[in-house]
Amino acid sequence: MGEASVKTLETRTDLSSPPVTEVEARPGGQRTLVARLRAPRRPRIWFEVLLIAVSYWTYSLIRNAVPEQKAVALANADWLWGVERSLGIAVEQSVNHTIDSVTWLIVGMNYYYATLHFVVTIGVLVWIYRFHPGRYAATRLVLFATTGVALVGYYLYPLAPPRLMNGQQFIDTVLKHHTWGSMASGNLKQMSNQYAAMPSMHIGWSLWCGLTIFAVASAPWARILGLLYPTATLVVIVATANHFWLDAVGGMLCLAFGFAVSRAWFGSLPHRLPRHPEPAGPHPVTELLNRFRR
DSSP: OHHHHHHHHHHHHHHHSOOOOHHHHSTTTTOOHHHHHHSOOOOOHHHHHHHHHHHHHHHHHHHHHSOOOHHHHHHHHHHHHHHHHHHTOOOHHHHHHHHHTSHHHHHHHHHHHHHHHHHHHHHHHHHHHHHOHHHHHHHHHHHHHHHHHHHHHHHHOOBOOGGGOSSSOOOOHHHHHTOOOOTTSGGGGGGSOTTBOSSOHHHHHHHHHHHHHHHHOOSHHHHHHHHHHHHHHHHHHHHTTSOOHHHHHHHHHHHHHHHHHHHHHHSSOGGGSOSSOOOOOSOHHHHHHHHHHO
């Protein structure tokens, strides 16, 4: 019986106290620089505000610096419209005219197009930052990669929105109802590239918001709203004649690219990462800056 007790005690000791190697004992000893950079960390508010502000300013600068190739953009719009007709999905004009006949609805959509694109996106970023800090960096990377690859689309494929097409009788709902609904209409058109309709970042960003909310939120009503938001946005961009259906497909492909980049870097989709980051020591960039200060 005494021998059994000793064996049991030895077994418990082995299970509860695994041997610690010298490399494991050193903080970060067996973690490469890439692994340390990938490790989710608690975001810092000042850095995030600065990063988002600079990133959006850079995005807007590059997007608006893309040459406005009017002739090419109009030709591409005619070609895309022809493709949709051959596919039997060219109903944008019918949607545009039908919803425009209901003044209060189309005016509301004009303001929806102008405001929620930014308000909801920022709101979701703040929500993830506050309540899911371990998933924030990966979620933000999805958004940044999606937006970055969209710039390539604007450069390679200038496209006029339906409201600027010649001879198709689309209604520019912002001009007609004198509402502030698009940076590319009215007095604000000089501030934005009017021929950057493909891909649609209204769809890219709204779908990012919707999928993030659906994957992370616990309340059923919030998950439902998450799915309804990109659906409503799709109707809005078509009803206001700012995009074709296929522009939305372009936005979805950009978002898929964004998720692929985040998955490749962090090794997991954002919602599968821990809600709260584990202690990972000082960031390698912080260590480098501290060395220069010494």
